[in-house]
Amino acid sequence: MKAGQRGAPDRSAADRTLTFANWPLYIDVDDHDKQKRPTLDAFEKRTGVSVTYTEEINDNDEFFGKISPALMNHQPTGRDLIVISDWMCSRFVRLGWVQEMDRDRQPHVAKHLDPLLLRPAFDPGRRHCVPWQSGITGIAYNRRKLGREIKHTSDLWADDLRGRVTLLAGMDEAFALLMQGEGVDITRWTADDFHRMTDRIAALVRKQHIRRFTGNDYIKDLSSGDVLAAQAYSGDVIQLQVDNPDIEFVVPEEGAELWSESLMIPNLAAHKRNAERLVDHYYEPEVAAALASWVNYVCPVPAARDVLASSKDKDTAALAEDPLIFPDDAMRGRLAIAKDIGAKERPEFAKAWNGMVGL
Template sequence: MRRATLSRRAALGAAGLLGLGSLSACGIPAAYVPEERRSATDRSERDKKLTFSNWTQYIDVDKAGKRPTLEEFQRRTGIDVTYTEDINDNDEFFGKISPVLAQGGDPGRDLMVISDWMAGRYVALGWVQTLDRANLPNVTKYLDPQLSHPAFDPERSHSVPWQSGLTGIAYNRKTLGREIKKTSDLWAPDLKGRVTLFAGMDEALGLLMLANGADIARFTTDDAHKAMSQVQKLVDTKHIRRFTGNDYTSDLASGAAVACQAYSGDAIQLKAQNPDIEFVVPEEGAELWAESLMIPNRADHKVNAEKLIDYYYQPEVAAELAAFVQYICPVPAAREVLAKSEDPDTAALADEPLMFPGDEIRARLRTMRDVSAAERPGLHQIWGQVAGV
């Protein structure tokens, strides 16, 4: 079984215009939450249950429609998991849960998976609990070092990666007739009208700034403005076919686009359907990102949630999950488990660089810092005009 192609990093909608300062104007405290809201009386031992909110098709599913790794967790621990696929868009979910968290209410879930650029907002607002590292020995031992210190949560004290991925370039090599090696190759004259970029600023900007030599871990507003100005010129000359959400895959598959910004997890599926599709980590670098597990304030079953987080960091379990979702596995040790599989297709995944990047690719991966609350309104206004969103 393989997951259907589905991108997680949904483009920012209207709610994404709200920086932390804007939230204060809406009556939501920007950086202060009374201490009594930060944690609840944990009922893990008494209740033996937890509620887990995730994106669709982001966990292993067998032919019978069951979730093998999740069912095994329940069997081992006796913890009953209510698993809900109620996250469709970062902003939409934030809009659903923020009024409850802002008032210190029960969020109705003990664990949630949030894209890192949005996870930073929850951390800054003080709306997620501090993880007890003593309950996470597998995380401490096996977490990919390259994902261990994001700018929004330097010690991973509030978040743990669920899955990770790259933003790079996908293209049809047969149609183009040559290789793409750098982001600037997208601007070649013969690609006019045949290139797509992501509509979401947080999704598109990192790769564009890297192309200009910017350090996206410390980018300045000038770096962002320079990249957006370049894209505006490409829009004016109709070089950009359009700005996309998750539907960029259909443009590439149909031939409407020849090259595009793309996610590594999708590229594996696209290439399986069409061997002429290639995914490129540009010479100047690509953006490494993650979606992370977080425990919201007032969650009733924090210890149970931490048990589930640590369970998925066992290499054997991480390998089973990775074989299905086919994003970058945050547990590099899972590669050895897959390599020993008796199923040739599964064993071959151990050599898939878009799941387990080697040193040469890793050297070109960069993690983008968050767009701050002060920067977001101005940058998003300009990007909205450029991308028409």
């Protein structure tokens, strides 16, 4: 759809509201009253804009199915702001279902967005989307039980891990790290790279080296010790380490995927300017720091680190030194945003991947 057909008459000035759809447990809440969300409440108080906040996104494909009929038929979705994974953002951009944000109204985004996140292949300059939170797909392992370090993705294929390794089941979530393990530049991978990677993994499946393919339930396997190493998300590992300090997270020497779940304004959103204001609110370093200290993902606002470091609370200040929230320079040099799987190649790739995974 052409850009000029994507907008609706903006009601932001007369109707000081907006509807914001997000994932569960993905925003700060008050310790004493779970109905209060301090960073969101502060926005409402300061701007006079009332936010209807819904935790209705549990799966990218499920949510796509929920709102795509409206977008396909050039109808409003009833939502002014949504948060979806970047690989799904890519689909929305390609289909022309989201609006460009007015960066002149978002000075904090322009100033504070992490340069590492600025140029995904599907949306250079992030005109259509802005990261809500980011994360790393790497490797988590039990250092004490394994008795050695893991430094490379290929270390997962060693004999002492036969039957004690899990990989992520979702193709979009899993493929980039596994390609990087083959030495591929994931910003410009090819179909041959994908098939070479799946051939390697299929052989390991046949040998029963890989215990299973998982969703987020790998957390339980690692905690119980049934699994010694797993393809994992950085945010999950921070929580795991609270109960089990033997769990370590590694960005392999050959690299890991840096991903985001990003804010987007769907076509025909009725309160675009209010939505842009809210996005910019979360890029103020103080607000970004408050959110990061709660959700524990990679913060897309590096300037929030100094805010946390200056906290009088020891635990809060310690978050500024956590490389899984603020990756250090060495780690940042090994992170890359993967080129998305395109619409033409997706059916073929999904057939190969799902056949291997057993979906």
